[in-house]
Amino acid sequence: MSKDVVVDIQGLTKSFGDRKIFRDVTLQVHQSEVVAIIGPSGVGKSTLIRCVNYLHPFDQGTIRLLGHELRGGERPSAAVLQDIRTHVGMVFQTFNLFHHLSVLDNIVLGPVEVKKVPRKQAVERAHELLEMMGLTDWAKAYPRRLSGGQQQRVAICRALAMDPKVMLFDEPTSMLDPELVGDVLEAIQRLAQQGMTMILVTHEMMFAKEVADTVVIMADNAIAEMGPAKQVLENPQTERARNFLARVLRNTPPADIPQAVVGGDPD
Amino acid sequence: MSLFSIWGQYFPSYLQGLGVTIELTVLSLALALVIGFVLALMRLSKVRGLVIVATVYTDVLRAIPVLVMLFIAYYSLGAIGIKLSGVEAAVLTLGAFYGALYGEVFRGGISGVDPGQREAAAALGLPPSSVMRKVVLPQAFLAILPPATNRFADIIKDTSLVVTISVADLMLQSYQAISATYRPMDMLGLAAIMYFVVYLLVSRVLARWELNVQRRRS
Numbered sequence: 001m002s003k004d005v006v007v008d009i010q011g012l013t014k015s016f017g018d019r020k021i022f023r024d025v026t027l028q029v030h031q032s033e034v035v036a037i038i039g040p041s042g043v044g045k046s047t048l049i050r051c052v053n054y055l056h057p058f059d060q061g062t063i064r065l066l067g068h069e070l071r072g073g074e075r076p077s078a079a080v081l082q083d084i085r086t087h088v089g090m091v092f093q094t095f096n097l098f099h100h101l102s103v104l105d106n107i108v109l110g111p112v113e114v115k116k117v118p119r120k121q122a123v124e125r126a127h128e129l130l131e132m133m134g135l136t137d138w139a140k141a142y143p144r145r146l147s148g149g150q151q152q153r154v155a156i157c158r159a160l161a162m163d164p165k166v167m168l169f170d171e172p173t174s175m176l177d178p179e180l181v182g183d184v185l186e187a188i189q190r191l192a193q194q195g196m197t198m199i200l201v202t203h204e205m206m207f208a209k210e211v212a213d214t215v216v217i218m219a220d221n222a223i224a225e226m227g228p229a230k231q232v233l234e235n236p237q238t239e240r241a242r243n244f245l246a247r248v249l250r251n252t253p254p255a256d257i258p259q260a261v262v263g264g265d266p267d
Numbered sequence: 268m269s270l271f272s273i274w275g276q277y278f279p280s281y282l283q284g285l286g287v288t289i290e291l292t293v294l295s296l297a298l299a300l301v302i303g304f305v306l307a308l309m310r311l312s313k314v315r316g317l318v319i320v321a322t323v324y325t326d327v328l329r330a331i332p333v334l335v336m337l338f339i340a341y342y343s344l345g346a347i348g349i350k351l352s353g354v355e356a357a358v359l360t361l362g363a364f365y366g367a368l369y370g371e372v373f374r375g376g377i378s379g380v381d382p383g384q385r386e387a388a389a390a391l392g393l394p395p396s397s398v399m400r401k402v403v404l405p406q407a408f409l410a411i412l413p414p415a416t417n418r419f420a421d422i423i424k425d426t427s428l429v430v431t432i433s434v435a436d437l438m439l440q441s442y443q444a445i446s447a448t449y450r451p452m453d454m455l456g457l458a459a460i461m462y463f464v465v466y467l468l469v470s471r472v473l474a475r476w477e478l479n480v481q482r483r484r485s
Contacts, residue, residue, distance in 0.1 A: 053390055078394065086392035096387035100405045100484055110391035113401060142484050155387075162391060 004031040012061035032195040036212035089159030093171040095151040097143035104139040129157040149180030169200040284440030298362025303369025328367035353434035376411035
């Protein structure tokens with residue numbers, strides 16, 4: 001495994017009972033690489049990234065990251081699990097902010113409880129992150145007061161507060177109203193520019209093309225095609241990838257694409 | 268003798284009885300909360316043995332009338348050498364029975380917390396005990412409070428069963444007043460009013476608490 005591979009997924013297979021979710025997925029993510037995983041619903045994209053921080057166990061294969069190796073059908077020790085989760089940030093489709101805590105406390109909880117950072121220091125860092133996301137005024141508010149877009153940006157702050165080595169995004173914009181998508185994508189793009197290693201499950205094709213280095217198309221419970229973003233999206237080689245892209249692009253009228261964010265020409 | 272003067276005459280002994288009633292309620296509630304919490308954790312655990320024990324306990328305790336359990340605790344345990352005072356037998360019985368009910372209340376509240384909340388906490392690296400303490404329980408609290416309040420009010424009323432084992436609670440005081448005055452309507456009426464006032468106080472205070480917690484989080 002070459003030195004700058006941060007996440008090394010080999011032959012991953014997962015089923016829920018009799019239902020095969022995906023089989024034989026092999027994927028390497030390098031330092032500062034942005035990998036976008038796209039594909040129709042129900043092919044296991046979300047499940048795949050949830051295996052990376054072991055929110056889901058898997059049946060076969062291995063995932064190597066942060067000097068640990070997760071093996072199919074083997075539950076890792078609590079210490080390994082905690083080390084991986086501490087250094088892998090996750091942003092969920094439904095935000096999952098803690099409703100009973102203020103925005104600030106949502107961000108502070110992880111560093112204080114898990115990394116034993118002094119509260120004062122964690123609070124300072126939280127304010128910095130909120131400022132970066134343009135949420136300075138919301139520190140004391142409770143999550144339910146915020147719009148979906150704001151909640152998702154707080155969720156990104158919460159993950160960043162742990163100083164993760166890798167960030168996982170599980171369809172971060174699919175629950176948002178169209179006009180709120182831009183702010184969240186902009187935040188993710190900024191992270192990419194800062195060199196954060198990321199795996200991103202998304203339905204935003206234009207965004208994937210703009211921000212991702214590598215695009216992985218999953219179809220029929222396996223990887224259909226993967227490669228440099230532009231190449232895979234513009235000139236897919238496999239029929240399954242072509243079918244999927246033809247379907248999606250037909251359903252994405254140009255008006256829905258957040259031009260301000262992607263900047264480029266949606267050809 | 269007018270109603271009020273006779274009430275006035277017995278009021279001190281009623282107050283004394285009320286003190287015993289409150290003592291029984293508080294002790295039973297404390298025991299029930301502990302048992303309930305343990306039962307909820309057992310039923311939510313992945314260890315089959317614990318789940319079975321907790322489920323059997325809950326079903327059995329709920330199936331037997333409280334009065335039957337109270338007599339078992341007071342008379343039958345005595346016959347095999349475990350001598351309990353009236354208050355001890357009452358607290359044990361009510362605590363054990365309401366523990367089973369609280370177990371269900373807690374379990375419902377805890378499992379009603381959105382799984383995404385646990386997932387988010389786990390993804391931050393929080394160990395399971397912290398996930399429970401910092402995220403799940405505080406959120407379950409709001410769901411638990413209303414049914415827990417109702418059960419609490421039921422405990423207050425059920426303490427009156429101890430009259431059958433001669434514990435000098437509010438109910439026993441009113442029995443004695445009845446046999447002295449031959450005015451069951453009036454003397455039970457006073458007891459009913461006092462139960463009602465306590466119930467009202469407790470439910471109002473807890474409802475206010477509930478409202479405050481809710482307001483704070485929105």
